[in-house]
Amino acid sequence: MTAVEYRSIPETHLDRALDLHYLVFLAKEPEDDVRALHREILQHCDRIGAYEGDELVGLLAAHPLALSVPGGELPCAGVTFVSVAPTHRRRGVLSGMMAELWRRCAAGGQPLAALWVSETGIYGRFGFEPATRSYTVEIDTDHPLVLRTEPDERPLRLVAPADAPAVIGALHAAGRRERGGRVARDGFWWRTHVLPEEDGGNDDLTPVRVVTVGDPGAEPVGYACYRTLGDDEGRGVVHVDELEAASPAVAAALWRYLTSIDLADKVRAWGRPLDDPLLRFAGDRDQVRITQEFPALWLRLVDVPAALTGRTWAEPVDLVLEVTDVELPANAGRYRLTAGADGSARVERTGDAPDLTIGVRELTAGYLGDIGAAELVRAGLVAEHTPGAAARLERAARTKLLPHTVDEF
Numbered sequence: 001m002t003a004v005e006y007r008s009i010p011e012t013h014l015d016r017a018l019d020l021h022y023l024v025f026l027a028k029e030p031e032d033d034v035r036a037l038h039r040e041i042l043q044h045c046d047r048i049g050a051y052e053g054d055e056l057v058g059l060l061a062a063h064p065l066a067l068s069v070p071g072g073e074l075p076c077a078g079v080t081f082v083s084v085a086p087t088h089r090r091r092g093v094l095s096g097m098m099a100e101l102w103r104r105c106a107a108g109g110q111p112l113a114a115l116w117v118s119e120t121g122i123y124g125r126f127g128f129e130p131a132t133r134s135y136t137v138e139i140d141t142d143h144p145l146v147l148r149t150e151p152d153e154r155p156l157r158l159v160a161p162a163d164a165p166a167v168i169g170a171l172h173a174a175g176r177r178e179r180g181g182r183v184a185r186d187g188f189w190w191r192t193h194v195l196p197e198e199d200g201g202n203d204d205l206t207p208v209r210v211v212t213v214g215d216p217g218a219e220p221v222g223y224a225c226y227r228t229l230g231d232d233e234g235r236g237v238v239h240v241d242e243l244e245a246a247s248p249a250v251a252a253a254l255w256r257y258l259t260s261i262d263l264a265d266k267v268r269a270w271g272r273p274l275d276d277p278l279l280r281f282a283g284d285r286d287q288v289r290i291t292q293e294f295p296a297l298w299l300r301l302v303d304v305p306a307a308l309t310g311r312t313w314a315e316p317v318d319l320v321l322e323v324t325d326v327e328l329p330a331n332a333g334r335y336r337l338t339a340g341a342d343g344s345a346r347v348e349r350t351g352d353a354p355d356l357t358i359g360v361r362e363l364t365a366g367y368l369g370d371i372g373a374a375e376l377v378r379a380g381l382v383a384e385h386t387p388g389a390a391a392r393l394e395r396a397a398r399t400k401l402l403p404h405t406v407d408e409f
């Protein structure tokens, strides 16, 4: 058997990479414009190929992302298009591509890697863990939305998708500073991932509509991106992709707008944060229902010290963490994490006795402020050697708002 080699996929092999991807995802050949979109996305990515001789048998692409973390942002490999030929499954091809990814992250100074899973069983073994969670929320709109918060009455305006990044980009960036797990968006990202004319996902949905709230001539104070699914009997569905608001009143105005669109009797919002104010100000909880909670962005701390010093901490803490990491042994070890009153942290290797023994996945679960270490001690996943240490780590890692992302890639 010829050995499999891992090397970059050149531009001349992009069509082979796409063919492999469609084969693996059981997809028909897409329309030309969808294929062109996928081609452009692959062009922007770092591309790892698994080659058996000259035959491409595996593909892993990585977007060069900047991911928001508490108090800042960090370089992050956004893993996507992971595909192994059906003839070469379970021979370690994905494992080989992952090993190559870790080398590239180290060489390129990316302390984080992130992805959205196709199946939840695949990526834990590589040290990934959900770092953000989302709700799918459904609202019955055959009667007006009952609101306990008075909606902002500033005008609503529909914005052409091509103009939207210039109009709402600043508001998105401001929201990104408030929540970890969000991708920095440039023109390419807005066009290919947020406002694509064709996404190849659901042909029946309209392109994205963008609505803003704000006084004419002033910066908008809120926006929503949504698509609609028509129905001959007037029972259409409004699919909300994204909603950002500078205040609860603005959020109430946007939800009122979305739930009062004619010829639709349902709003479905698939990726809402777990602390969405809608869930508090909705007056009738039978009308606004959480239908699903799902792990959203999976994260991997590829470089533990760089990740821990790259975020800010909510309160001073001084703890020794014994970090275990089977997949990346160089990442494992005993670290002293010292955070000061200004939120900045130092991380040093130490020989001191540990306060906590924590796996890299468990460290990731709370890294952006989601699942805390004390909860993971209660689940038997983190060992606490010093009483109260997990609660101290959890309090220091906490963020005002929960991490949240809708940037699926």
Ligand SMILES: CC(=O)SCCNC(=O)CCNC(=O)[C@H](O)C(C)(C)COP(=O)(O)OP(=O)(O)OC[C@H]1O[C@@H](n2cnc3c(N)ncnc32)[C@H](O)[C@@H]1OP(=O)(O)O
Pocket (backbone or CB within 6 Å): 024, 025, 079, 080, 081, 082, 083, 084, 085, 088, 089, 090, 091, 092, 093, 094, 095, 096, 115, 116, 117, 118, 119, 121, 122, 125
């Ligand atoms: C971020 C994304 O792009 S998500 C998309 C992921 N891609 C897909 O789902 C497309 C269809 N599937 C595939 O292409 C392949 O089956 C892959 C990529 C999921 C796995 O590739 P393989 O080369 O077979 O994986 P590899 O042989 O390296 O397996 C490594 C380990 O993961 C396990 N594993 C692989 N696939 C799965 C799975 N779907 N579910 C659970 N475990 C899995 C293997 O059993 C193996 O475990 P072991 O080390 O204990 O023996």
